[in-house]
Amino acid sequence: MNESVKSKARPGATSDREEGGAFDPNFGADGLATCVTVDASSGDVLMVAHMNEAALRATLATGIVHYWSRSRGALWRKGDTSGQTQTLVEMRVDCDQDAFLAFVTVGGDGGACHTGRRSCFYRRVETVGETARLTFIEAPSANG
Amino acid sequence: MNESVKSKARPGATSDREEGGAFDPNFGADGLATCVTVDASSGDVLMVAHMNEAALRATLATGIVHYWSRSRGALWRKGDTSGQTQTLVEMRVDCDQDAFLAFVTVGGDGGACHTGRRSCFYRRVETVGETARLTFIEAPSANG
Numbered sequence: 001m002n003e004s005v006k007s008k009a010r011p012g013a014t015s016d017r018e019e020g021g022a023f024d025p026n027f028g029a030d031g032l033a034t035c036v037t038v039d040a041s042s043g044d045v046l047m048v049a050h051m052n053e054a055a056l057r058a059t060l061a062t063g064i065v066h067y068w069s070r071s072r073g074a075l076w077r078k079g080d081t082s083g084q085t086q087t088l089v090e091m092r093v094d095c096d097q098d099a100f101l102a103f104v105t106v107g108g109d110g111g112a113c114h115t116g117r118r119s120c121f122y123r124r125v126e127t128v129g130e131t132a133r134l135t136f137i138e139a140p141s142a143n144g
Numbered sequence: 145m146n147e148s149v150k151s152k153a154r155p156g157a158t159s160d161r162e163e164g165g166a167f168d169p170n171f172g173a174d175g176l177a178t179c180v181t182v183d184a185s186s187g188d189v190l191m192v193a194h195m196n197e198a199a200l201r202a203t204l205a206t207g208i209v210h211y212w213s214r215s216r217g218a219l220w221r222k223g224d225t226s227g228q229t230q231t232l233v234e235m236r237v238d239c240d241q242d243a244f245l246a247f248v249t250v251g252g253d254g255g256a257c258h259t260g261r262r263s264c265f266y267r268r269v270e271t272v273g274e275t276a277r278l279t280f281i282e283a284p285s286a287n288g
Contacts, residue, residue, distance in 0.1 A: 020278070034192055036180050036192060044187070045189065047238070048238060048243040060269070091269040092267060092269065092281075093267055094191070094265050095257055095258065101189055113239055121236040121238050121245045122236075122239070123165075124236050125235040130205075132167040133165050133166070134164070134165045134166065134167050134237065137236075
């Protein structure tokens with residue numbers, strides 16, 4: 001995967017997928033692709049989850065973000081339980097179309113993490129020599 | 145996975161992993177975890193890739209981001225070929241410790257995508273009725 005894709009300048013599956021206008025999502029052997037979800041107003045990364053084709057379709061059709069819950073093995077309309085509905089503002093796809101970037105507006109209390117925090121990435125990895133520890137950068141919210 | 149983890153208020157594997165200070169990354173059955181890489185100055189998401197334990201260790205030990213290349217089946221120090229080295233500014237981990245968020249400074253021409261673009265997410269998904277098409281939001285760079 002490098003400049004050869006472009007310099008060959010001939011049509012091909014990789015080139016089409018990377019340089020074309022066709023949306024041809026590349027779900028893995030498990031039927032899933034990664035979705036990175038970002039707060040549309042702050043630009044902060046909120047969470048990483050997975051979508052299968054049904055979740056992607058439902059997201060694009062309704063404008064409400066759906067994932068595939070690997071732990072429950074079920075389609076998951078985020079916010080159905082928590083109220084933290086994610087309204088899609090913009091969806092992007094990466095070069096090889098196996099990852100999505102969803103810009104969202106979060107409903108409810110504005111959180112995305114099941115722990116009650118705004119973002120799932122609430123801890124920083126700190127290394128001291130060969131040891132790594134975690135430092136909290138976001139405390140749990142009141143409803144956590 | 146919800147508030148029950150907290151309301152039970154007893155120690156357990158899930159609670160420790162989510163609310164503790166121990167860095168205990170949760171690599172999948174394939175030995176990989178997802179890494180979302182963000183430009184430390186702009187906050188823009190540049191790419192999504194994977195790390196195995198060796199890539200994570202190398203990243204933390206050297207301060208230069210390493211991934212695991214699934215296509216090549218090899219440890220991949222980003223930038224070795226392209227010059228687009230990623231210097232780690234900050235690393236975060238998500239609630240269940242199976243995804244990392246790397247804030248980086250990009251060397252070389254500042255790009256992260258093998259197509260020559262700054263970000264791998266250079267296309268927006270546009271839906272018209274039931275059809276989805278891609279619109280380019282970043283043209284290839286001169287070196288692409």
